Amino acid sequence: QKEVEQDPGPLSVPEGAIVSLNCTYSNSAFQYFMWYRQYSRKGPELLMYTYSSGNKEDGRFTAQVDKSSKYISLFIRDSQPSDSATYLCAMSAYNAGNNRKLIWGLGTSLAVNP
Amino acid sequence: EPEVTQTPSHQVTQMGQEVILRCVPISNHLYFYWYRQILGQKVEFLVSFYNNEISEKSEIFDDQFSVERPDGSNFTLKIRSTKLEDSAMYFCASSDRQNGYTFGSGTRLTVV
Numbered sequence: 655q656k657e658v659e660q661d662p663g664p665l666s667v668p669e670g671a672i673v674s675l676n677c678t679y680s681n682s683a684f685q686y687f688m689w690y691r692q693y694s695r696k697g698p699e700l701l702m703y704t705y706s707s708g709n710k711e712d713g714r715f716t717a718q719v720d721k722s723s724k725y726i727s728l729f730i731r732d733s734q735p736s737d738s739a740t741y742l743c744a745m746s747a748y749n750a751g752n753n754r755k756l757i758w759g760l761g762t763s764l765a766v767n768p
Numbered sequence: 769e770p771e772v773t774q775t776p777s778h779q780v781t782q783m784g785q786e787v788i789l790r791c792v793p794i795s796n797h798l799y800f801y802w803y804r805q806i807l808g809q810k811v812e813f814l815v816s817f818y819n820n821e822i823s824e825k826s827e828i829f830d831d832q833f834s835v836e837r838p839d840g841s842n843f844t845l846k847i848r849s850t851k852l853e854d855s856a857m858y859f860c861a862s863s864d865r866q867n868g869y870t871f872g873s874g875t876r877l878t879v880v
Contacts, residue, residue, distance in 0.1 A: 703868035751865030755813035768822040
């Protein structure tokens, strides 16, 4: 079983839709969970950084972590064409101050159509 | 907003040549990383660096690779003898304890 699995899509939605993006993982030691957005030929841009289980909200973005199911989600409300990008999940057993590697999903390609 | 800066944005090199990829991390960050992304594949960890030494490295990071922080601002990745399979986007990142990891825009390395 792969450590982190993420459906690559592509996912196509109309403008204004609620988007749900998901990753599953197998390593129960993971405690720090991140969502990154990546535009074509650019570096990953951090959207959300969460610790352990629960929800975190930032504007139109909500991150959810369910450690019991080893499942994380990113919800985008009122999606805009500018949200069209690849969304990558990443996770670690350690916080950023421990200087350890992130394990990544493959990324989900999202297109928001005007 | 502070950012991680990488140069060059694109590097074309012949197989067997040495390349140096350069990064300027965020100034108050203490932890530095190199990742790479081969087209269509996952982002892969190469190496992490703290306090002037390597903290962790992957099996990809063999003897052909080295990292250096030659002064207070730059962080470099050297590939001694490039192979075709080294062609990828190389991302530098830096972090502090609280706010996660910030990535640069990457260097696209093409080995011909």
